Amino acid sequence: MLIVVTGATGTVGSKVIEELSRKDVKIRALVRDEAKARRFGWTNVEIVKGDLANERGLETAFAGADKLFLASGSAQNQAELQGNAVVAAKRAGIKQIVKLSVLGASATSPVKLARWHFQSDEEIRRSGIAYTILQPTFFIDNLLGYADTIKKDGAFYAPMKNGRASMVDARDIAAVAVTALTERGHEGKTYEITGPEAVSYTDIAETLGKELGRKVTYVDVPPETAKKTMLQMGMPDWYVEDMLKLSEFFASGGGEKVAPTVEKLTGHQGHTVDEFVKDHVSAYK
């Protein structure tokens, strides 16, 4: 079986490749930047240069493959990029698409990213190709984005108040993706994916402090301050707006629900924030 992985150099896609490497399947990674892909040191992975913006090129990149893991970054044209992949997959005779979406994807979500994901989720559902849609919540891996201020002043800043969220480790999303790609019975399914427990940013600060052996403080900041910082970092307006809406949702406790998907599909409990921090502690030193 040949599986094409898009978003292969990304947080989840790179872990999908790692997991697939332990299975008896052939892997083809679709990448925009071959040099970046080679830095992952994959063995037995066919690297093919391609861009989701180029539908014609995609058909060639997908030729001969059985399954497609579809992921791309957060972008204003993501529905168009992913739509190109669906059209090319159909032409190339792909038999199943496993797509990285987002929890809460819907036509009426106040979050643009969730509306755009819904658009491509629906396009896949209508495509006639077997599919599995993965809808993860906030990634624990996002916490690596706080490494700089934690190193610099022992603190991290966000407008999350004391809301608890069942954040998920990208390794577990990848494990679910690989189950859906390599085992039977996951066609036509949409899976909500969360971590095993809901924690607050205050809990996370405590965990980080324990692991690092020094005090780490979570500083709740007003949304206007977070907005100013994100804009200063060069993030586009639409993205900043979406991130603030998501923070508001998590701050109000909207992300507490725990879904059983990881354990059900992989047979092991998902990683906790404590485990993630232990495994990535060097990033904060």
Ligand SMILES: NC(=O)c1ccc[n+]([C@@H]2O[C@H](COP(=O)([O-])OP(=O)(O)OC[C@H]3O[C@@H](n4cnc5c(N)ncnc54)[C@H](OP(=O)(O)O)[C@@H]3O)[C@@H](O)[C@H]2O)c1
């Ligand atoms: N972060 C979260 O908390 C969260 C939660 C739920 C859902 N999600 C969803 O997860 C997805 C992001 O996943 P991720 O974090 O694993 O990705 P990521 O780390 O942001 O990386 C994006 C990947 O997509 C590739 N890509 C982007 N544009 C492309 C194009 N035009 N053609 C080909 N490849 C392209 C990138 O390639 P290059 O290396 O060439 O840039 C990279 O491999 C988004 O759809 C987001 O909405 C995120």
